[in-house]
Amino acid sequence: MSQHTDTSRGLCPVAYPFAGEHRLDLEDDYARARASGRLLRVTLPVGGDAWLATTYDQVRSVLTHPRMERGLANQPATPRLETALMTQQSVLALDGHEHARLRRAIAGAFSPRTARRIRPYLKAEADRLLDRFLARQQPADLMTAYTEPLASAAVRQLIGQPPGGNEDTDVVARVTALVQARETPTEAEARDQLEEAVDRLTRSRGLPPGLLRDLSLTRAIGTGLSTSQSTDIVFAVVLGGRTPAFFLPSAVLVLLQHPGHIKALRQHPHLWQKAVEELLRFIPVGLSGGFPRTATIPVDVAGHSVEAGETVLPAMIAANLDEHEFPRASELDFTRxxxxxxxxxxxxxRCPGAPLSRHLIEVSLRSLIDRAPALRLATLAPATWHTGRIVRALATLPVEW
Ligand code: HEM
Structure with missing residues (x-):
């Protein structure tokens, strides 16, 4: 990556995302952009040029500035990574009061208390899955048998999906169908089916604790969200809830590449909490910068002026490796x-799923390490990577034990 001066806006943009192949160590372009101390001018796959924030201060400033807005960034003419736009009512496409109202509506289901309540269930589920996995023939793919079903079980608990229901009211399955139908003629039909499922569930009684029950209770007293808004929030939560399924295999890979760290966790289990935070810092889940924001007034982003109407991508994956904020940032350090x-x-x-994710990450990795002390990457079947422009994640993780 090199950026040349141009007369109109100072710099010639570079093509973005940088990544060709997916991998855990970030492309050098991020370190170079950080070292320059400037926002980088980039050309996105759709809609033209934007700024890329890569230092810790720049990224924090973009994420927290009240006039860097998601709604304006989610418009057809705005530069972005993907062709598809979010629905205008999606939690990640709203700003200000409307956004705050939605966050309040889901706050109970995402509270630290709820996450603590779900933890024992996750532990039991991890053990059940490991019983089956460790009885299988080796090598086997850890993702399909362990990390994916465990991450999915966590989301089902959080939304309070009633167990044993039929397919029509399985909202996780309905969201998956809608994602698969995106930008095809059957998309509207898949959206209607999800909306029907949410409508039926939020009208029913006796739901287990969770998001669906919270939505049904406020609906019953007339203060709730509309069915369409409830559908949008359930969609966003189920989709966001897939992030741990992308994160966990990378975390297992990183641990297996650092056997000394596994040993330290065995000898000093009190390190687990810090280990989870460090893995979150160290492992990039996004392929590129996070969801773009557009400035509604001229905004100062850590000393760089962004004009009204300009779009900035906050690259959390690069900010987490900023040496100014994290000394020896490229080292995995469980004592940081x-x-x-x-x-x-x-x-x-900010991710409402953080409390649940922290429990899920600790429980899943800890159970795996305890139950499979000789866990290692399969010698003859290398791990493979996802393709696509959003997540930087493994597609398979064959292991032996
Ligand atoms: C490793 C685990 C996870 C990571 C690294 C992660 C990361 C993130 C990040 C970076 C954002 C903010 C995006 C932005 O501001 O542009 C976010 C938002 C969000 N996440 Fe997560 N997430 C994780 C797990 C979860 C889980 C388990 C759920 C749900 C069960 C979830 C649901 C959401 C939702 C609904 C939003 C949108 C919040 C809003 O717009 O107000 N996430 N997540």
Whole structure:
């Protein structure tokens, strides 16, 4: 990557995302952009040029500035990574009061208390899955048998999907169908089916604790969200809830590449909490910068002026490796004393799933390490990577034990 001067806006943009192949160590372009101390001018696959924020201060400032807005960034003419736009009512496409109202509506289901309530269930589910996995023939793919079903079980608990229901009211399956139908003629039909499922569930009684029950209770007293808004939030939560399924295999890979760290966790289990934070800082889940923001007024982003109407991508994956904030940032250090990483974002859209994710990450990795002390990468079947422009994640993780 090199950027040349141009007369109109100072710099010639570079093509973005940088990544050709997916891998855990970030492309050098991020370090170079950080070292320059400037926002980088980039050309996105759709809609033209934007700025890329890569230092910790720049990224934090973009995520927390009240006039860097998601709504304006989610418009047809705005530069972006993907062709598809979010629905205008999606939690990640709203700003200000409307956004705050939605966050309040889901706050109970995402609280630290709820996450603590779900933890024992996750532990039991991890053990059940491992019983089956460790009885299989070796090598076997850890993702399909362990990390994916466990991550999916966590989301089902959080939304309070009633167990044993039929396919029509399985909202996780309905969201998956809608994602698969995106930008095809059957998309509207898949959206209607999801909306019907959410409508039926939020009208029914006797739901288990969780998001669906919270939505049904406020609906019953007339203060709730509309069915369409409830559908949008359930969609966003189920989709966001897939992030641990992308994160966990990378975390297993990183641990297996650092056997000394596994040993330290066995000898000093009190390190687990810090280990989870450090893995969150160290492992990039996004392929590129996070969801773009557009300035509604001229905004100062850590000393760089962004004009009204310009779009900035906050690259949390690069900010988490900023040496100014994290000394020896490229080292995995489970004893790091300060770790204000941005893996869950910052500001109004900060990930509500953080408390549950922290429990899920610890429980799943800890159970795996305890139960499979000789776990290693399969010698004859290398791990493979996802393709696509959003996540930087493994597609398979064959292991032996
Ligand atoms: C390893 C685990 C996870 C990571 C690294 C992660 C990361 C993030 C990040 C960076 C954002 C902010 C995006 C932005 O501001 O542009 C976010 C938002 C969000 N996440 Fe997560 N997430 C994780 C797990 C979860 C889980 C388990 C759920 C749900 C069960 C979830 C649901 C959401 C939702 C609904 C939003 C949108 C919040 C809003 O717009 O106000 N996430 N996540």
């Amino acid at each position: 004393s300060q770790n204000p990483h941005l893996a869950f974002g910052a500001g109004p859209h």
